[in-house]
Amino acid sequence: MSEKSEHVKCLIIGSGPAGYTAAIYAARADLKPVMYQGLQPGGQLTTTTEVENFPGYPQGTMGPQMMEEFRQQAERFGTDIRWGYASSVDFKGPVHKVIIDEEKEITADTVIIATGASAKWLGLESEQRLNGFGVSACAVCDGYFFRNQHVAIVGAGDTAAEEATYLAKLCTKVYMIVRRDEMRASKAMQHRVMNTPNIEVLFNTETKEVVGEKTVSAVKVVNNLSGEERVLDVTGFFVAIGHQPNTAIFKGWLDMDKTGYIITKPGSTKTNIEGVFACGDAQDKIYRQAVTAAGTGCMSALDAERYLADRGIH
Ligand code: NDP
Secondary structure, eight states: OOTTEEEEEEEEEOOSHHHHHHHHHHHHTTOOOEEEOOSSTTGGGGGOSEEOOSTTOTTOEEHHHHHHHHHHHHHHTTOEEEOOOEEEEEOOSSSEEEEETTTEEEEEEEEEEOOOEEEOOOOOHHHHHTBTTTEESOHHHHGGGGTTSEEEEEOOSHHHHHHHHHHHHHSSEEEEEOSSSSOOSOHHHHHHHHTOTTEEEETTEEEEEEEOSSSOOEEEEEETTTOOEEEEOOSEEEEOSOEEESOGGGTTTSOBOTTOOBOOOTTSOBOSSTTEEEOGGGSOSSOOOHHHHHHHHHHHHHHHHHHHHHTTOO
């Protein structure tokens, strides 16, 4: 093999809670995992501040710190953690090819995909500047910080509807900003939103600006029919306009739903290609929590271990 090529037993792509948990289990099972961290080492949690819902941290912890601890735990058992991202794959043969940084070829007996998902954002400068300082893409993660306060959430799908009702239990007032004259969410979810007294739905409304110096102090919105502007007195701004799984390089190889979430066989992390497993947000559009990602990361390492054992690959 050329210098640019290398064979590994277990290749892990991605370094969020799913990838690191897969690495901990795979390393302890002596699969000698090699992990490529991807473009955002540590994943989505590195963009959050405090994490209070991960079991085992009674006082809470900071997202970046938690991911650093995940990394150290994976390293402690011998995971070979590397910089680099998977730029393309070839899953034709029994041995799987993955190209790193568009040049280095890795062949692997098993591949664990833990490439996660990225939240979609509106694209406003103020939204990015205050991200983590009152702006969040995860109500379940950050809603608690805004209890007894006023917040706004933008989006009209099932996620936005679910998160609006979740926030309504914690916050005194929730504005739901919907760009059309109707919601995309299921009728049942819409019904729940409409019957929650402290949610005010603003139809035909778009966000102009998130206001605030260091933290959010208000949100400026505009009615896209009348042009009328309004300033919402809120301290939290949640964006729930969908997620995009980071799975583009697997298109054509792996079965996916229409958004690009990898389809795994029920009760496992197996994909349609033998020896290729998917875990975390790359295959989960429903739960999307660090702890559920970690759970499926564990499953993928156990699935990979069994796959190798069944084939006598040591
Ligand atoms: P969706 O793609 O279903 O909805 C996104 C929403 O965001 C749409 O209402 C869309 O508006 C709105 N939106 C998109 N871009 C903008 C923008 N720039 N400005 C303002 N609004 C915008 O994403 P979800 O995350 O809600 O759901 C993803 C999938 O997961 C769906 O299939 C959903 O059913 C499923 N899901 C199921 C749950 C459950 O069963 N419990 C819970 C959560 C999700 P518009 O409608 O105008 O396009």
